[in-house]
Amino acid sequence: MKEKLLKIFLEHEGEYVSGEKISQELGCSRTAVWKHIEELRKNGYKLDSAPRKGYRMVTKANGIHSHEIKQYLKTNYLGQELTYYDAIDSTQYAAHKLAQEGIGEGHVVIANEQTAGRGRLGRVWHSRSDTSISMSLILRPTLPPQKTPQITLLAAVAVVRAIKKNTGLTCEIKWPNDILLNGKKLVGILTEMQADPDLVHSVIVGIGLNVNQQKEDFGEDIEEIATSLSIAGGKTIDRARLIADILSEFEWLYEEYLSKGFSTIRPMWEAYSISVGTYIYARMIKDVIYGYAKGITDDGVLLVEDEHGKVHSIYSADIEI
Ligand code: BT5
Structure with a gap:
């Protein structure tokens, strides 16, 4: 219901929508509409109401709950099933557990905050609440284990393309798993797998992205090396829309990769890479x-x-x- 209501406001950005129209589109009573509006307000959305005009969305909450992402999501399967946490140790752990339990390809675990985010080799990944993106994608490709590094490269291309589409900003890829903006780290990717020696059971692609942090939001250890989209572009970015764009880019690149191999991904990767030549x-x-x-x-x-x-x-x- 929330997802449908948000879609209505998205289609009428900046305009009033009458309670009558909303109740027709949602197929519920005017009182129920009012209750849903109150819930959105509690979730941080600012909604105006005016007599005889209806309701108008003034500011979005910039949340990344399932219903907020789904209002933008255009994928066939990637992210259509989502597990959301307000806070979790690491989305990687949760995704590994779900994969072990047999969850299907395309399931995404997402968190508003990670308390023990992980980088490679046991390093720490900082993911601040409300301002960053932390997500883990569960994939089940039929691949030999040595091919999985290609998925890290594919993920980097997907994220760079989605950022370009969403913000106009051009990032650079540093092999194997960093995305930089103006020479500072914007995104980290951690690809892990569950596999037998010759066959992959699942690949978990963890993506950590700095979106709306300001310099002072980064701790002392990373403030000189990290950046965010908001620092670079001077604007607040809608995280839910960006997540949906990343998942769309990822899905079509992944489909290309599965059907045609890495040769289609490679030129795109090379075009954004600063670590070759x-x-x-x-x-x-x-x-x-x-x-x-x-x-x-x-x-x-x-x-x-x-x-x-x-x-x-x-x-x-x-x-x-
Ligand atoms: C990475 O490792 O860059 C992979 C990061 C993957 C994070 C995602 S978030 C969703 C999923 N759940 C997880 O628990 N992890 C994944 P590495 O190349 O080892 O880089 C780690 C280094 O990046 C640290 O040692 C810091 O120097 C730096 N760093 C940590 N947090 C950062 C941040 N928010 N922005 C920029 N740099 C950061």
Whole structure:
């Protein structure tokens, strides 16, 4: 019901909609309409009411509940089933659990706040309430495990395209899992899987995105390296709309990938990448390699040529440019 009501206001942005019209469209009484309006107000929406005119939405709540995302969602399956948390330790843990229990492909876990968000190698991911996006997508591709890094690259392309569509801002991808804006980290992607040695059961794609934070909202440890869409664009972004756009972009790219392979994703990834065609440091757990990043393989492996002409295949590292 909430989802339908929000859709009505979305279709009549800035205009009054009469109680009569709303009750007809929702198929409920005028008293029920009033109750739903009161509920939206409690959820942070500002709604005007005027005699003989009806109701008008003044400000959206910028929430990311299922009904708020679904008013924009145009996917066939990705995100059509959503589990939402006001606060959770990590959406990755919840998604792993659901995947183990056998939940279907396309289910998305989303949280308004994570209290123990995770990066790679046990690092921390900060996800502040009300201003960021933290979500984990559950996929069930028929793939050998070594191909899953390609899904990280696909996810980065989907997020960059959705941000461009939504805000006009052009981001850059830093192999393997960072999206930068004006040289600072905007998005982190964490791809994990449940697999046998030769077959993937599920892939969990975790996406953390800084949306409406201001500089002072980032803790001391990341305020110099992190940025948000709002800092870069000077506007407050509707998180629900952005989530829906990311899921749409992801779904069509994923379909292309499953039917045609990585070769369709690769040129898009390369177009946004700042980590190929340049000299880089690749910092691994035990080793650092400096050299020319020649490109990525079809498996998503980074090829770096050192000063002796030896080409190294890098599977996971932190890149410095
Ligand atoms: C990542 O790891 O960048 C992957 C982050 C994935 C987060 C998502 S949110 C939804 C899902 N649930 C989770 O629990 N995780 C996923 P890594 O490349 O290891 O980078 C981690 C580093 O990024 C940290 O050590 C900080 O330096 C920095 N960092 C932490 N929080 C940040 C933020 N909000 N913005 C920018 N940088 C951040």
